[in-house]
Amino acid sequence: MPVPLHRDARATAERLAVWFGARLADATDVVVSGLDVPTGAGFTNETLMIRLTWWDAQGAARTHALILRMAPTRYQVHPDSRFAAQVRLQRILAADTDLPVPPVLWHEEDPSVLGAPFMIMERVDGRIPADVPSYHRSGWVAGLAPSKRRALWLAGTDILARLHALDAAVLGLDFLPAGGSRSYLLRQLNHYESHFTFYAPHEPPAARHALAWLHAHQPPESGPARLLWGDARLGNLIFRGLSPAAVLDWDMAETGPPESDVAWFLHLDRHLSEGIGVPRLAGLPGRAETIRHYEGRTGTRLRHLDYYEVFAAFRFCLITARVTALLGTHGSLPPGTDVPLHRNATRLLEKVLDERTQAPSTASAR
Structure with missing residues (x-):
């Protein structure tokens, strides 16, 4: 948006x-x-x-x-x-x-x-998978053959693999917030907790519940920190044909566990389909295939991804609360306009959290 x-x-x-x-x-x-x-x-x-x-x-x-x-x-x-x-x-x-x-x-x-x-x-010429209306609902991605949608998705996944293979120290990225998964999570959770009412003055109970769960279920250290895109999603890629021509929006970048990027990539796509009540496009690889493809490209295993998916859903819930409030405050929409963005994000957070709490273990990668 x-x-x-x-x-x-x-x-x-x-x-x-x-x-x-x-x-x-x-x-x-x-x-x-x-x-x-x-x-x-x-x-x-x-x-x-x-x-x-x-x-x-x-x-x-x-x-x-x-x-x-x-x-x-x-x-x-x-x-x-x-x-x-x-x-x-x-x-x-x-x-x-x-x-x-x-x-x-x-x-x-x-x-x-x-x-x-x-x-x-x-300026880079090309096409961007749209958030509004969702690329699952209409637009050029919906118009592709299922095999081409699959290629598009895996090309986006490959960007993550290439990004996470970079050496932040060699590139001189010490000006970014840094640290392994433990320090990354501590920094992130403290940030959102200390600024909770900035993002969501109405303090949605689902987000508070998720924050408590995230504090209580922090996974152990899971490998070296990598450069994170932060806002990893199809909608931040410009495609020329089926290949990414530009990677956009680095305002949430830092270093930390690659699982955080992969979970955000998966969750934002889930929001734009299931989260808004739209069937996911045929041909797009699902969660399991995406994980296999990423791990095959990187030669590493994604650990505790279920935890980072709750974290992604929690962050997105707070960010959508903030965006919705800004739209109302600054009169970007006509009075009385219904903006379901935050409601949809909150419902999906509740579902994701319920899936995790009902699972036999919250420490597995799958």
């Missing part, structure tokens, strides 16, 4: 034209146009498509399609913005790995230009 465009498009374009003019050597008649919110953009940061046009020193017209992403201001989903760290990470991944991460061309730290720091990225 993208952050809606609330700023004055003309004034923003004029400010950006001056800003670009100071950064493009020998450029004249700089014009910024085409400001629009891209389909599939996330809610954490304000994201705009822009078209930059100018005349170079040889008198030739130049044009460049770009993406502008701003640090959160009005729609702040998380209490702490790690925008500068996100920019730094994207630059490292684009330059030093084979992950398809859009290059960051500029990073403006001065908030006086547009009201918040921002970065300018290359």
Whole structure:
């Protein structure tokens, strides 16, 4: 769900034209146009498509399609913005790995230009599996043959395998929150507990129940920490054909157990199908096949994944509570509009937690 465009498009374009003019050597008649919110953009940061046009020193017209992403201001989903760290990470991944991460061309730290720091990225052409309406309900993914849907899903899973194979120390990612699974869980649970009412002022009982369960059932240490995408899901991939052309949205990135990413990847897809009452698309691999594929690619075993699925459902419940509140507070929807996002997330959390508490053991990976 993208952050809606609330700023004055003309004034923003004029400010950006001056800003670009100071950064493009020998450029004249700089014009910024085409400001629009891209389909599939996330809610954490304000994201705009822009078209930059100018005349170079040889008198030739130049044009460049770009993406502008701003640090959160009005729609702040998380209490702490790690925008500068996100920019730094994207630059490292684009330059030093084979992950398809859009290059960051500029990073403006001065908030006086547009009201918040921002970065300018290359625009990557392709298609994104939509959250609204869910790709299980309609759209280009639903229009694919089952065999192609399977290939699409496994290509997304391969991105996780490639990401988790990276060496965070070699890449110099010590500016990210770090630690093994024990310290990762302690840091995460403490964060959500201390900011519980920031995310969900109404304190949903299901989330409180899940938090208590997560504290009581923390699994033992399960291997070295890996770079985590954080918001790992099909909707944060741009596909060209059936191959990922860009990996997006690194604002939740840190280091920790890879199970956290895999569980989030599985849970967000479950939310967009079962969670909203829509049948899951035929051809998409299920949980067991996804696990086998990931483990085959990485040569490692996912441990305690059932625990991390409860953790994913818990986090998503709180985040949807925050997003729903922001939509109401800032008038992004007409008065009286029913937003089932948080209700659906809460119901699915209750179901996931019930599955875990009814299982004979909560310590197994399967």
